[in-house]
Amino acid sequence: MEEKVNILIVEDTSIHSILRDNPGRKGVELEARFSSYEECLNNLCRERFPVVLSPGSIPQPLNFLQDVLRVSKDQTAVIFIVDGGNTELIQQLLRNGAWACIPRERLTGESLFREVINAYQVIKMRMEGFSLKQSYIRQMEAMVESMLEGVLMVDKYSNVVVINPAGKRFLELLGATPGASPLKIKEIDELFDFIIKGEECGVKEIELEDKNIFLRLEATPVKEQGELIGVVILMRDVTTEKKVDKMKNDFISVVSHELRTPLTTMKEFISILLDEIPGKINAEQREYLQIVKSNIDRLARIINEILDIAKIESGKMRIERELVDVVEIAREVVKTFQPMAEERGLYLELSHPSGPVTTYGDKDRLAQVFTNLIHNAIKFTPQGGVKVVLKDTDEELIVEVIDTGIGISRENMAKLFMKFQQFNSDSHLKEPGTGLGLAVTKHLVELHKGKIWAESEYGKGSRFIFTLPKYTYHQALLELCAENLHNCIMVNKSFSLLYIEIPDIQFLEKHLGKDKVEQLKKKLDIIFRKVLRRNEDLVFKGKESFAILLNMTPKENALVVKGRIVQALHDFRKEFERPDMLKIRIGIAGYPEDGSREEELLDKARANAENIFPEVG
Amino acid sequence: MSKILIVDDEPELVKAIEVRLRASGYHVEVAYDGEEGVKKAREFNPDLIILDIVMPRLNGYEVCKILKSNADTRNIPILILTASQQREMEKKCLALGANIALMKPFETEELLLLVNQLLENQGGEN
Numbered sequence: 001m002e003e004k005v006n007i008l009i010v011e012d013t014s015i016h017s018i019l020r021d022n023p024g025r026k027g028v029e030l031e032a033r034f035s036s037y038e039e040c041l042n043n044l045c046r047e048r049f050p051v052v053l054s055p056g057s058i059p060q061p062l063n064f065l066q067d068v069l070r071v072s073k074d075q076t077a078v079i080f081i082v083d084g085g086n087t088e089l090i091q092q093l094l095r096n097g098a099w100a101c102i103p104r105e106r107l108t109g110e111s112l113f114r115e116v117i118n119a120y121q122v123i124k125m126r127m128e129g130f131s132l133k134q135s136y137i138r139q140m141e142a143m144v145e146s147m148l149e150g151v152l153m154v155d156k157y158s159n160v161v162v163i164n165p166a167g168k169r170f171l172e173l174l175g176a177t178p179g180a181s182p183l184k185i186k187e188i189d190e191l192f193d194f195i196i197k198g199e200e201c202g203v204k205e206i207e208l209e210d211k212n213i214f215l216r217l218e219a220t221p222v223k224e225q226g227e228l229i230g231v232v233i234l235m236r237d238v239t240t241e242k243k244v245d246k247m248k249n250d251f252i253s254v255v256s257h258e259l260r261t262p263l264t265t266m267k268e269f270i271s272i273l274l275d276e277i278p279g280k281i282n283a284e285q286r287e288y289l290q291i292v293k294s295n296i297d298r299l300a301r302i303i304n305e306i307l308d309i310a311k312i313e314s315g316k317m318r319i320e321r322e323l324v325d326v327v328e329i330a331r332e333v334v335k336t337f338q339p340m341a342e343e344r345g346l347y348l349e350l351s352h353p354s355g356p357v358t359t360y361g362d363k364d365r366l367a368q369v370f371t372n373l374i375h376n377a378i379k380f381t382p383q384g385g386v387k388v389v390l391k392d393t394d395e396e397l398i399v400e401v402i403d404t405g406i407g408i409s410r411e412n413m414a415k416l417f418m419k420f421q422q423f424n425s426d427s428h429l430k431e432p433g434t435g436l437g438l439a440v441t442k443h444l445v446e447l448h449k450g451k452i453w454a455e456s457e458y459g460k461g462s463r464f465i466f467t468l469p470k471y472t473y474h475q476a477l478l479e480l481c482a483e484n485l486h487n488c489i490m491v492n493k494s495f496s497l498l499y500i501e502i503p504d505i506q507f508l509e510k511h512l513g514k515d516k517v518e519q520l521k522k523k524l525d526i527i528f529r530k531v532l533r534r535n536e537d538l539v540f541k542g543k544e545s546f547a548i549l550l551n552m553t554p555k556e557n558a559l560v561v562k563g564r565i566v567q568a569l570h571d572f573r574k575e576f577e578r579p580d581m582l583k584i585r586i587g588i589a590g591y592p593e594d595g596s597r598e599e600e601l602l603d604k605a606r607a608n609a610e611n612i613f614p615e616v617g
Numbered sequence: 618m619s620k621i622l623i624v625d626d627e628p629e630l631v632k633a634i635e636v637r638l639r640a641s642g643y644h645v646e647v648a649y650d651g652e653e654g655v656k657k658a659r660e661f662n663p664d665l666i667i668l669d670i671v672m673p674r675l676n677g678y679e680v681c682k683i684l685k686s687n688a689d690t691r692n693i694p695i696l697i698l699t700a701s702q703q704r705e706m707e708k709k710c711l712a713l714g715a716n717i718a719l720m721k722p723f724e725t726e727e728l729l730l731l732v733n734q735l736l737e738n739q740g741g742e743n
Contacts, residue, residue, distance in 0.1 A: 261627050264722035268633030271725045277640040300722045529712040 002029045005120050008043060009034050010054035015081055019053075019116070021109030028117060037064070044071045050123040051099075051116050056082030056089055062096060069097050075127055077119035081107060150235030153222060158183070158192055161230060170215060170235040173208060188233060191219040195231045205238070214242040245314065252310040256303045263303070267296045305436035312443045319362035319447050323476050323542065326359055326366065326397055326468060327352045327390060333370040334388055341378055347385030348378070353392040359468045360476035361448045366468075372441045373401040373464050380462070381405030392470075396450075401464045408456040416454055417442040473542040480540055481598035484549050485591060493551075496558030496590040498565070499605035500528075501545040503583050511581060520576075527572055531564045547602075555590030562588055566612050573613065585609040619736050620644045620661060624654030624680065625669035625698065634667065634728070641729060651675025655683050658690050665735050666695045668715070670706055678710055685714045694735040698723075 009015050009032050016032050035043045037058050043049070052068055054061070061080065068078050077099035082090055084103030093101055099119045102112065144151050150167030154160055160183065163171070172178060174185050183189075187204050194202040202219040216238040222230040270293045273281060281289070311317040334350045341348035359366075370388075377386040384404025391398040408416065417438050445452040445466045456462035471479075481497065488495035502508070502521075509517045521541065528539045528548060538549040548565075550558050566586065573579045587609030589601040621643045625631045628649060635645045646661050648654040652674045658666060666684070670677035677697060684690040697710050697718040707718045716735055719728060 260721050261630060265627065265630040265633055267722050268630065268637065268725065272633065272636050272640075275640070275725075277636060296722070526712065526714070 003027055005030050005051065005116070006047070006049050007032050007051045007053060007116060008040065008049040010040050010052065011035075011037050011058060012055040012081070015053050015055070015112075018107055018109050019112050022113035023110055025113075025117060030113075030116065040064070041067055041071055044068060044076065048072075049076060050120050052076055052078045053112075053116070054078065054080055056080045056086065056093070056101065061089065062092055065093060065096055065098055075123060075130075077123050079112075079115055079119060081112075150233075152188075152233045152235065153230055154183070154188075154192060154233070155230040156196065156228060158189075162232075167235060170237075173211065173213065173215070174206070187217060191217060191233060192231050195219050195221050196228070212239070213237060214239045249310045249314040249316075252306060256307045256310075259303050260300075263296055263300055267293065267300075270296065302436075305440055308440045308443075309436055312440070317443065317447065319365050319444075321360050321362055321476070321480070322540070323358050323471065323473055324361055324363045324366065325356040326361075326399070327355075327357055329363060329367050330370055330388060330390055330399070333367055333374060336371075337374050337378060341385065344378065344381075345383070346378060346381055348374070348388075349385070350388045350390075352390035357390065357392050357397050358471055358473075359397060359448065360471040360479065361468065365444050366448070369441050369444050369466065370399075370401075372437045373466075376437065377401050377403035377405065377462070377464070384461070395470070397468045397470055399466050399468070402461065403463075404461040407458040407460050407462050408454065409458045413454065413456065417452070473545075477540055477542065477547050478598050478602065480538070481547070481549065481602060484538070484551050485596075485598050485601070488551055488591065489596065491552075494554040494591055495601075496550040496553045496555050496561075496588065497601050497605050498548040498550070498558065498562055499545065499587040499589075499602070499609055500524075500548065500565070501585050501606075501609060503544070503585060505544040508581060512578065516577075523572065524569075527568050528565065531561065531568055553590075555588070555593050558588055558590055562586060569612060583611060583613065585611050618642065618644045619665065620646065620663040621665045621667065621732065622646045622648065622654070622657055622661060622663040623667045624648045624651065624657075624672070624677075625667070626650055626672045627669070637725060637729070638732070641732075643732075651677070651680045654680050658684055658693065659687075662689070663693060665732060666693055667732075668695050668697055668710075670697060670699045670710070678706055678713070681710045681713045681715050694738070696731055696735060 005028060007030055009019075013034060016034070019030070019032070033043070033049070040052070040054075044052075049072075054064065058064055065078055065080075068076055074097075078097075079099050080090075080093055080101045081104055082093075082101050084105050090101040100115050102115065144162065144164050147164055148166055150170035151162065151164045152160065152167045152171070153162040168178065171183065171185065174187065176183050176185050187206055191202045191204055200221065204217045204219075206215045206217065207213075208215065214237070216236045218234045218236075219231050220234075221228050222232050270289055272278065274286065274289050274293065308317065330350055330352060334348060337348055374386060374388065381403045382405065386404075387400075387402045389400040389402065391400070442452050445468075448468055450466050450468040452464070452466040454462060454464045485495050502524075505517065508520070512520075524546065525539060525541055528546060532539070532548070532550075536551040537553075538551075540547040540549065548561075550561060553561070569584055573582055576582050587605040587607065589595075589605035589608075591601060594604045595601055621638055623631050623634050623638075623645060624647075625634075626649055631647050631649065635647060638645050646657055646663060648657045651672045654666070654668065654672075655675065657663075668677045668680060672680075675683075677699075681695060681697075684693065684695070691714075695710070695715040697707060697715050699707050699718055699720055711718065717731055719731060
């Protein structure tokens, strides 16, 4: 079938006579129409012409070109026949979207025909692309409408732009008024803020306790040519997944707990045999028993790591934070590994700043981080040794564990901190790990608001680096107060704070000795914990003060607690070796009476602290 | 010779600790649940109690509570053994006055060291 190509020739009929002298092409037939310059746009509005031919000598060729392109929505190719000398015009026209400018001197029927056909084919493809795009949009719409997941897109002003039926259902579950925009749902607002601030992904899980439903919301930015135009939020009902997950984690923790006791028994009896308590053993027997013992240790480690991973995955991994000296932790862990390093002929060194470096963290968990990294380093280092370096910068503490071991290949580097990854299969090392240690380590560092990464040169050694934020007692206390206060405010409950200080602690240290003062503080700690009966009450120990955080406690109840503490301290004082030297001051503050910011409460409690033994000094 | 009471519901583990402590020269008594533990603590007046947490008939925490609230047994040091990572329970026991907690599986050396330390401290205070 012949394909008819409509072309519009403006003003100059001579163009048509030239064009008629063409070799033709099978299946294509040109149908030319003529128009005056003035009538051209009207013609274009009435009818579609994929190609327009015009002389360059019309009054305002550039305006004409722009008008044609606008009217035809870029679906027309404009070819100019120009005087060859006029290069300025040619460049201007081409720059503004002319399909081609052919110099009149070189104009032949053949060249013009070829140009027209080329233009026509490109325009045709462009138009098909456009209709393709439209049907694609329709398909996308249908897909979004029929999804089981709720899809919600809001623009950057938080107005609802797209929402599918499932999305409407989920929003109603979350308590939104149907049709409202902006939505005013706390969780969605938080996700929105998160993404607007530049995050690439935000996730929230919401438990609707009354309906026994778990929802998972995932937010990602919507960008157009690199610019943020909104946020898309995907909503899913994850109730079943949650149940299965909980069963899995419960199972793991029960099994692991049950495994521990028999392991302990086995380990004890093996070491009894090794210590020759029931009788002498020979060298071969000793070797075999050693193997059993080291395998029991391995099993115990695996169980601990599996338990940790299960906790992390169920979100139950909690760190119990206090003010800790990281130098001290590093020193202790390095000491425990010294024999292992010596046995293998490796050096194990620690370098650290001279004073203590404090962070607000979980002592046992931080020790676990050091243990995992140092143990790994020793395991993968056949010769040379391991160096642990602590650096104290202004903002943070940097720890590096550097070994001269086998290193990590580039492809393994990417998977390093993922669970169940082990890279020693190609090495001669006889001590495989669980592949969980580094995954646990990473989570622990991140729970402490630190970062961890590794650098390595394959065959030459590795360097594991992690950072921890530095804290003073005051910063840690403020953060702890902020967390607890925030939780209370969220559920509309009160919060109280007791501030207990031992003034002149240096005086006490001088007269009684540092050990005695440490003991005194320990005893006070025990007294406070005894007076406090609830799990949610917290005691935070500082150098010369304690803070007691009473969650969900109105100030009048806190005053009762204060009274009990004062009573207990009076009793304690009678037994204290130098009652005359013991000074203790207690202050109190509560939300909402004394303010709603942690600084206000702390300042207030400090300011009204009064001596509870007025007869002293 | 110092007297040590082991309270744990796992007879074989109790046996293992007993053998070990005997070999180190201690006099050892054993109990297999919380109730028996309290009873033996009163009868034998040990110098140290090694106490499991998860047990039938009075768990370790309840045993701690009873012993610490009674003047006769209040001053006996207690070493808590815990099979679970139940830090809450452990902390409660420590708050009641238990001296230290040790997690299973433990190192023999660590157990012996702690036992030794607790007994020494006890001697010093009395």
